[in-house]
Amino acid sequence: MEKRRGFGKHLIIDGYECNPEKLSDINHIYNFLEGITDEIEMTKLMPPYVQEISKNPKAYQGFIIIAESHVNIITCPKDRTVIVDVFSCKDFDDEKAINYTKDCFEIRRMEYKSFYRGVDFPKQP
Incomplete structure (x- = not known):
């Protein structure tokens, strides 16, 4: 895991x-x-919230607020796609999150990208 x-x-x-x-x-x-959130060792602040956001075609969105920020998901069953965002001010293991997601939704093909936000964010002296 990177610093x-x-x-x-x-x-x-x-x-x-x-x-x-x-x-x-x-x-x-x-x-x-x-x-x-358990897999990447984050602190849950509330239970997940999931709802149907479209009936035709069906789509679902969910999120969970964690002390370190959030995890968001959108699923589109007709297109057989899932979109997941994990943002955290605490570092985490990308591979654990990627593999967990792949296994949970039986993903056959995927793209992913990990990057640091606010690299120039002011640091306290």
């Missing part, structure tokens, strides 16, 4: 060719948000 730089790390994951049943299961999405 913290800037204001925090932002990991974005785009998953394609996912299991559509898992993408449309609100309980599964809820459990994913619970589990990923």
Whole structure:
């Protein structure tokens, strides 16, 4: 794991060719948000919130607020896609988050990018 730089790390994951049943299961999405925060050792401040955001085509969005920032997810079962954002001022292991997401939604193809936000964020003397 790399040492913290800037204001925090932002990991974005785009998953394609996912299991559509898992993408449309609100309980599964809820459990994913619970589990990923445990996997990357973050502090939950509230339970996850998940809701259907579109009926035609169906789409779901969920998030969990953590002491270190948040995790957000959008699923589109018809397109078999999932989009996940993990932002944290505490460093975390990208590979754990990526592998957990891949396993949870049975992702066959994915893109991801990790970068540090606010690299020039003022530091206290």
